[in-house]
Amino acid sequence: MIGSEFIINTLSLGSLYALIALGLVFVYGILKLVNFAYGEYLMVAGYTLYVLGTFTPIPWWLTMILAVALAAFVSYLTELIAFRPVRTKSLDAMLVTSFAVSVLLQNAALLFVSPRSRAVPFPPAFSESVTVFGATTPVRNILTIVTTVILLVALTLLMKYTVLGIAMRAAADKFTTTRLMGVPANLVISVAFILSGLLAGVVSIFWVGRSASVDPLIGFAPLLIAFIATVIGGMHSLQGAVVGGYVYGLLFNALSIMLPASLINYRDAFMFAIVILFLLLRPEGLIRGGYTEERVG
Amino acid sequence: MLTVKDLYASYGAINALHGISLEVNEGELVALLGTNGAGKSTTLKSICGVLRPQGGSVEFLGEDLIGKKPEAILKKGISLVPEGREIFTSLSVAENLRIGAFSCYERDRYRYDLEEMFALFPILEERLQQPGGLLSGGEQQMLAIARALMSHPKLLMLDEPSLGLSPTMVDQIFDLIATLRDRGTTILLVEQNAERALRVADRAYVLKTGSMEFSGTPAELESELDIASVYFGGTKDGSGEVTV
Numbered sequence: 001m002i003g004s005e006f007i008i009n010t011l012s013l014g015s016l017y018a019l020i021a022l023g024l025v026f027v028y029g030i031l032k033l034v035n036f037a038y039g040e041y042l043m044v045a046g047y048t049l050y051v052l053g054t055f056t057p058i059p060w061w062l063t064m065i066l067a068v069a070l071a072a073f074v075s076y077l078t079e080l081i082a083f084r085p086v087r088t089k090s091l092d093a094m095l096v097t098s099f100a101v102s103v104l105l106q107n108a109a110l111l112f113v114s115p116r117s118r119a120v121p122f123p124p125a126f127s128e129s130v131t132v133f134g135a136t137t138p139v140r141n142i143l144t145i146v147t148t149v150i151l152l153v154a155l156t157l158l159m160k161y162t163v164l165g166i167a168m169r170a171a172a173d174k175f176t177t178t179r180l181m182g183v184p185a186n187l188v189i190s191v192a193f194i195l196s197g198l199l200a201g202v203v204s205i206f207w208v209g210r211s212a213s214v215d216p217l218i219g220f221a222p223l224l225i226a227f228i229a230t231v232i233g234g235m236h237s238l239q240g241a242v243v244g245g246y247v248y249g250l251l252f253n254a255l256s257i258m259l260p261a262s263l264i265n266y267r268d269a270f271m272f273a274i275v276i277l278f279l280l281l282r283p284e285g286l287i288r289g290g291y292t293e294e295r296v297g
Numbered sequence: 298m299l300t301v302k303d304l305y306a307s308y309g310a311i312n313a314l315h316g317i318s319l320e321v322n323e324g325e326l327v328a329l330l331g332t333n334g335a336g337k338s339t340t341l342k343s344i345c346g347v348l349r350p351q352g353g354s355v356e357f358l359g360e361d362l363i364g365k366k367p368e369a370i371l372k373k374g375i376s377l378v379p380e381g382r383e384i385f386t387s388l389s390v391a392e393n394l395r396i397g398a399f400s401c402y403e404r405d406r407y408r409y410d411l412e413e414m415f416a417l418f419p420i421l422e423e424r425l426q427q428p429g430g431l432l433s434g435g436e437q438q439m440l441a442i443a444r445a446l447m448s449h450p451k452l453l454m455l456d457e458p459s460l461g462l463s464p465t466m467v468d469q470i471f472d473l474i475a476t477l478r479d480r481g482t483t484i485l486l487v488e489q490n491a492e493r494a495l496r497v498a499d500r501a502y503v504l505k506t507g508s509m510e511f512s513g514t515p516a517e518l519e520s521e522l523d524i525a526s527v528y529f530g531g532t533k534d535g536s537g538e539v540t541v
Contacts, residue, residue: 163395163396163399163402166388166392167399169387169388170392170393170396173387174385176347177379178396179347179367180367180368180371180376180377181371181397181400181448182368182371182372182399182400182401182448184368185366185368
């Protein structure tokens with residue numbers, strides 16, 4: 001059954017892309033900063049999986065939790081050490097800072113681990129095949145979908161029903177006014193970075209799980225995916241990021257199936273052509289969103 | 298309660314305030330008048346910490362506010378209803394009010410405060426679950442005032458609350474400001490609509506291109522200078538200079 005297999009693969013890929021894009025937009029929504037170091041949070045989690053999984057007897061589930069926690073913590077640290085001091089200066093300063101953080105973290109991995117990729121141990125059950133609705137697919141793909149659904153529900157509840165979530169939405173809408181209501185700027189920004197890092201960590205488990213290896217430049221491709229997904233879905237709302245991720249997954253898989261064998265190597269070129277069409281015809285993305293363009297300062 | 302002394306502020310190279318001083322006492326409604334660009338909003342922004350002044354002092358209940366963050370100044374008891382209302386358009390009316398109470402949330406008191414706001418602004422109860430962006434201008438202004446009141450401010454600052462509203466809505470807003478004054482709320486009211494503001498104010502200041510032009514009671518203001526002069530320059534006798 002090609003049909004159900006296509007649906008499961010698309011949902012799995014789309015889920016992964018949705019989480020990737022969501023992590024980038026959490027920070028963008030509030031700071032209007034495109035954080036180029038975002039991919040490196042994913043790398044941090046990847047290397048944590050490698051180190052703990054290879055050199056310690058820590059069980060795999062705990063390894064995964066620690067990897068996600070460390071990605072969130074590193075994300076928070078970069079905000080504290082690198083972004084906070086330049087936050088009131090200019091958006092350009094923050095953008096350049098995000099490049100610097102990205103390069104620093106990449107080179108730390110090059111220097112302290114190795115420029116070559118390292119094999120990351122995963123429990124065998126992770127890549128075993130299961131049959132769901134007549135489709136045969138690795139357990140990993142089902143886990144990706146289930147994890148994404150749980151995370152999206154949890155984040156929706158957080159953003160809609162907790163005062164912290166409401167404050168974050170308010171800050172994404174009008175930052176200065178939110179501070180005038182007594183909401184501390186540092187609080188909402190820190191939480192945005194922690195959530196961003198947390199999502200990068202979760203993504204890392206499934207991203208690294210696909211190739212079972214990690215290298216210093218592993219963060220680049222997810223960053224690109226987050227850009228493309230947000231171009232498609234829209235940069236100005238969390239919903240846009242999720243929609244963009246799923247549409248990207250769908251387009252990618254559809255291209256894989258529909259393109260003749262001789263053109264399959266040009267799949268990315270076709271994908272980018274679609275992205276250019278989006279930029280030309282609907283630059284605000286599928287979901288317009290209500291966030292303003294106010295600068296934080 | 299609030300003492301602003303010799304305040305200087307600028308946006309880059311442009312000087313917006315040239316050493317202004319003003320005072321608000323507890324229970325007073327003080328109007329700050331002046332044309333566009335006179336420095337009214339700049340004064341409010343300097344008080345609430347959004348803008349860092351170049352010089353001078355802002356003292357509130359004996360405490361220096363210069364250099365404090367906006368969120369810290371709100372906690373001291375100063376709440377601003379910003380120019381243009383600044384409603385969170387993607388948040389519901391209820392969520393806007395909840396953010397207003399961010400600094401002092403207690404479940405029971407919050408419920409009580411909400412009821413009180415609904416009594417003052419019945420329309421907000423009807424629109425509670427609607428996004429703030431779908432409200433009319435007047436309703437948004439009411440929401441902005443209610444949101445500011447949710448933090449139990451000791452001093453409420455209103456920046457051009459009547460701007461862009463229909464005449465009936467302007468009446469409603471000024472009635473409301475009078476109600477708040479009568480309930481004992483201390484208010485600093487910035488307005489271009491000088492006539493209306495003077496009708497509710499205990500005292501008034503007039504700013505002109507960044508300098509304090511006049512201070513006194515509304516009656517003194519009317520006798521000393523033609524209201525029109527505040528906006529068009531010159532004085533009642535046409536000498537062109539205002540002596541205070």
